[in-house]
Amino acid sequence: xxxxxxxxxxxxxxxxxxxxxxxxxxxxxxxxxxxxxxxxxxxxxxxxxxxxxxxxxxxxxxxxxxxxxxxxxxxxxxxxxxxxxxxxxxxxxxxxxxxxxxxxxxxxxxxxxxxxxxxxxxxxxxxxxxxxxxxxxxxxxxxxxxxxxxxxxxxxxxxxxxxxxxxxxxxxxxxxxxxxxxxxxxxxxxxxxxxxxxxxxxxxxxxxxxxxxxxxxxxxxxxxxxxxxxxxx
Numbered sequence: 001x002x003x004x005x006x007x008x009x010x011x012x013x014x015x016x017x018x019x020x021x022x023x024x025x026x027x028x029x030x031x032x033x034x035x036x037x038x039x040x041x042x043x044x045x046x047x048x049x050x051x052x053x054x055x056x057x058x059x060x061x062x063x064x065x066x067x068x069x070x071x072x073x074x075x076x077x078x079x080x081x082x083x084x085x086x087x088x089x090x091x092x093x094x095x096x097x098x099x100x101x102x103x104x105x106x107x108x109x110x111x112x113x114x115x116x117x118x119x120x121x122x123x124x125x126x127x128x129x130x131x132x133x134x135x136x137x138x139x140x141x142x143x144x145x146x147x148x149x150x151x152x153x154x155x156x157x158x159x160x161x162x163x164x165x166x167x168x169x170x171x172x173x174x175x176x177x178x179x180x181x182x183x184x185x186x187x188x189x190x191x192x193x194x195x196x197x198x199x200x201x202x203x204x205x206x207x208x209x210x211x212x213x214x215x216x217x218x219x220x221x222x223x224x225x226x227x228x229x230x231x232x233x
Contacts, residue, residue, distance in 0.1 A: 002032055005071065009078055012119050017227040018083040021095055021208045031074030039067050084116045087149035088125045088161050088204075091168045092232075093216050094149040095121070095208040102151050109152035125161020126154045165222055169202035172217065175232065183230045190217060194225035201225070205232030 006028070014024045046059045085096040098116055106114050113124060126148040129135035138148060148154035172191065176184050176198060191198040194217060206214035206227060215232040217225045 001071065002036075005032070005075060008075070013079060013082045017206075017214065017229075018095060018121070020229065021206075021211055021214060022081070022083060022097065023210060024078060024081075028074075028078060031071070031078065035067055035071045035074065038070055039063055042066065082119065083121050083208075085149065086121045086123045087155070088123075088158075088165050088168075089147060089149045090126075092205040092207050094147065095206070096149050097209070100150050100209060102146060105152045109155045110157055112157060113152060113155050123158040124149075125156035125158055125164065127156050162222060165204075169204050169218055169222065172198050172201040172203045175203055175215065175230075179230060186228050186230055187215070190226045190228035196225060203232060 009024065009028050010019055014022065019025060042063045043060075046063070047056070051059070080099050081097050083095050084098040084101060087094045087096055101116060103116075106116075113122065116122070129138055138154075141147075141151070172187065176187050179187065188198055191201055194201075196217075196219060200220065202218045202220070202222070203215050204218065205212070206216040208214075212233070213229060213231045215228050215230050217227065219225055
């Protein structure tokens with residue numbers, strides 16, 4: 001069950017690099033630890049050789065049911081906080097989890113973006129403010145923790161943001177030149193793993209609510225090729 005749960009969490013809900021960016025490993029470990037401890041602890045409390053076979057099977061059945069419910073609750077909590085949106089916002093890519101999205105605003109999103117995926121990450125752009133009043137409202141909401149990336153009413157289809165994305169993406173060699181040797185090695189290794197020459201790649205900072213120290217690597221057609229834990233600002 002632990003292996004199946006790990007495959008679900010790390011293979012489907014939190015593929016690389018999101019599992020590292022969002023720190024799901026310790027949370028999943030806690031879920032499993034609680035579930036594993038739950039069985040022996042309840043057995044210690046309930047088991048008795050003086051009980052009949054029927055009573056013992058009933059106890060073990062209830063303990064198994066409690067373990068299954070605890071695991072289901074833990075996995076649901078992990079699923080609720082899954083990465084759901086990768087948004088291009090001004091000069092960066094922002095990873096938004098499902099519980100960070102203003103779901104009440106989903107009806108205001110473009111028709112193709114009005115539902116969050118059950119798994120996988122949906123790529124979106126973000127539009128500019130339509131008026132000074134909307135800009136002021138956006139600043140106020142931003143101070144309250146609601147950036148355009150978390151507000152579906154500000155989303156655009158990915159293709160509609162390609163022009164802005166191309167204008168903001170920078171050549172990877174520029175970042176390599178500004179980073180210390182260890183970070184340079186990481187960037188070159190990530191480009192090599194993507195099967196590309198670093199000289200031909202672009203980059204954008206990749207951020208989330210928990211970290212700002214990642215970079216997304218893009219090719220000339222603005223396709224995401226890789227990610228690396230290096231500060232992109």
